[in-house]
Structure formats: C-alpha cells, structure tokens
Amino acid sequence: MEELLESIEHEQRRADARELVALAAIAMGAGPTVWNGDTIGFGRYHYRYASGQEGDFFRFGIAPRRDRITLYVMSGLRGFDDLLERLGPHKATKSAIHITSLERVDRDVLEELIAECDRHLAKVEAALGAIPRMSEIPPRSPGGIDNG
DSSP, X not given: OHHHHHTOOSHHHHHHHXXXXXXXXXXXXXXXXXXXTTXXXXXXXXXEOTTSOEEEEXXXXXXXXXXOEEEEETTOSTTOHHHHHHHOSOEEOSSEEEESOGGGSOHHHHHHHHHHHHHHHHHHHHHHSSBOOGGGSOOEETTEEOOO
C-alpha cells in the first residue's frame, strides 16, 4: 500500500489519501488491502449473482487518481442522501464519491457514511445470505432494509 500512496504525485492529494486510509480503517474496523493494484479496500464481502457468479470484494475502497480521489461505496448510495447532503463538495454516482480536496469535506460525516455503508452491507448480507448485484441491493433506510 505504501508504494501506491507514494506514487501519488500531487503532494496534497497524497496527504489526503493517507488521511482517508486512516479514517476508513477506524470507520470500518479493518485494515487496508490493495486491490487490483490501484485501489485500497477495507473489509470484504461475498457476492452472489442470480447467474451463479460469485466472489469476494472490498466493502469500501479508496482510489487515488491524478485529479481526484474516488471513494467506492459498495452498498451503493441509494438511501444515503441525508449524509451526502452534509458531506461537502463532491460528485456522486451510483456507488462512487469523487472528491478533489479532503479539506473541503466534513470528515465526521465521511466517517459516518463509511461506517453506515458497512452496516448496510451487513444487514443486506444477513437478510439475503450474500450480496447481490448493486442494482439489486435494497436502499438504506434508517429503520433497516427497505425493499421498496
């Protein structure tokens, strides 16, 4: 992992990535592992698709890029609007949050979002026995899994 972090040319982005790794390790209660050579993942889950394909993947990931840091939220971001609204400047897709500066993001909200992603995946996994395709993961809701 150190080699990946050291390869980040932009000094502030490298410092942001290091801080994010420390924050994610606390929020996830798991140490980092490099996945596919360029993503730092935390935790692990087993996925099983209706097609029969299955495997393991990280629960939350950090990918330092040239112009941003991408955070992979493997529970998907459906139902996380309350946290995303408080996060600070970012761009979000179905399962990724792109930030350009950690300084402008609320770290407490980010830590809460990471931990809530992990809790939501655990609920889904307990209810379904494995994690389905992201499009089939029920959205997060404060009271538990919402199948609507």
